[in-house]
Amino acid sequence: MLTIHHAPGTRGFRVIWLCEELGHPYRVEKVDFSAAYRASPEWRRMNPVGKVPVMVDGEVTIFESGAMVQHILDHHGHGRLQPPRDDPGHALFLQWCWFAEATFGRATGELANHKRAFAGALKDDVMAEMRDRARSCLAALDQALATRTYLVGETFTAADVMMGYTLQSFDRHVGDPHPAHVAAWWQRVSARGAYRRALDIDRGL
Numbered sequence: 001m002l003t004i005h006h007a008p009g010t011r012g013f014r015v016i017w018l019c020e021e022l023g024h025p026y027r028v029e030k031v032d033f034s035a036a037y038r039a040s041p042e043w044r045r046m047n048p049v050g051k052v053p054v055m056v057d058g059e060v061t062i063f064e065s066g067a068m069v070q071h072i073l074d075h076h077g078h079g080r081l082q083p084p085r086d087d088p089g090h091a092l093f094l095q096w097c098w099f100a101e102a103t104f105g106r107a108t109g110e111l112a113n114h115k116r117a118f119a120g121a122l123k124d125d126v127m128a129e130m131r132d133r134a135r136s137c138l139a140a141l142d143q144a145l146a147t148r149t150y151l152v153g154e155t156f157t158a159a160d161v162m163m164g165y166t167l168q169s170f171d172r173h174v175g176d177p178h179p180a181h182v183a184a185w186w187q188r189v190s191a192r193g194a195y196r197r198a199l200d201i202d203r204g205l
């Protein structure tokens with residue numbers, strides 16, 4: 001069975017949520033998120049840079065949450081939650097999936113890392129700059145959502161799952177109120193049964 005090695009509140013949430021959306025069976029293995037455990041040879045064999053999550057699906061073991069999402073869509077999605085490759089919406093789908101982690105999630109992720117690793121010696125200017133980067137990503141998201149219901153149009157896709165986790169991270173580490181279009185989108189997305197079930201699983205770990 002597909003196994004998600006996950007620590008509560010972290011990016012493995014995307015994978016749990018996606019499996020819930022697809023009704024694909026999985027199990028969650030809780031990872032000790034302490035720096036000491038993540039530095040251990042045991043965990044470094046799973047993730048060479050000591051991060052979470054890791055996913056094991058048969059022969060496949062991978063350590064990037066976006067790659068896990070794409071793998072699950074391609075192998076277990078039966079065409080659901082992503083536009084077909086020959087659909088013009090597919091490029092937009094890829095853009096928002098990558099933006100969620102590589103650009104927006106980079107800023108929120110670094111805020112999280114710095115708070116955890118450098119508590120007491122936080123550099124205000126560094127943190128302020130990362131908050132500004134995150135805010136500019138939120139503004140880009142709001143602009144996109146002004147003309148559509150979900151990130152790729154009128155249909156919910158896994159890009160909304162990728163971004164949903166990033167918005168949670170923004171809320172935790174920046175905490176600005178959501179602009180109007182993001183607020184309306186998030187109300188729709190966070191009301192989904194699969195999202196609520198994923199939250200319950202994450203909180204129950």
Ligand SMILES: N[C@@H](CCC(=O)N[C@@H](CS)C(=O)NCC(=O)O)C(=O)O
Nearest residue numbers: 010011051052053063064065066113
């Ligand atoms: N791009 C990676 C980022 C993984 C990542 O940064 N995970 C965080 C938790 S959400 C982590 O393990 N942070 C610990 C650290 O960076 O030291 C992914 O999407 O899987």
